[in-house]
Amino acid sequence: MSIKEINEAIEKNKVYFGIKQAIKHKKDINTVFIAKDTREETVQKLEDAKIEFIVLKSKAEMSKNLNLDFISEVFSIKK
Numbered sequence: 001m002s003i004k005e006i007n008e009a010i011e012k013n014k015v016y017f018g019i020k021q022a023i024k025h026k027k028d029i030n031t032v033f034i035a036k037d038t039r040e041e042t043v044q045k046l047e048d049a050k051i052e053f054i055v056l057k058s059k060a061e062m063s064k065n066l067n068l069d070f071i072s073e074v075f076s077i078k079k
Helices: 002-011 019-024 040-046 059-065
Strands: 015-017 029-034 074-078
Touching: 002 015, 002 029, 002 059, 002 074, 015 019, 019 040, 019 074, 029 040
Parallel strands: none
Antiparallel strands: 015 074, 029 074
16 A cells, blocks of 8 residues: 555655655655664654654665665655
8 A cells, every 4th residue: 555655656746755855845745654674863853853654664675666766764745
């Protein structure tokens, strides 16, 4: 479900990649997904910003499943 949701958001250009974008666009996002091997300081920044998130697969698995040529820890879906 969630990988599919991220993939659909990528196709519609409705996704932010990374922690900085998640915090910067906090009011414009519906859902935040993070990789299960996300760095602890990244998780702490999300918690400090009071952003709820859903934990998914590892960074490498997510990049492969989403057919990305880069690795990201945080995926934010725009409203």
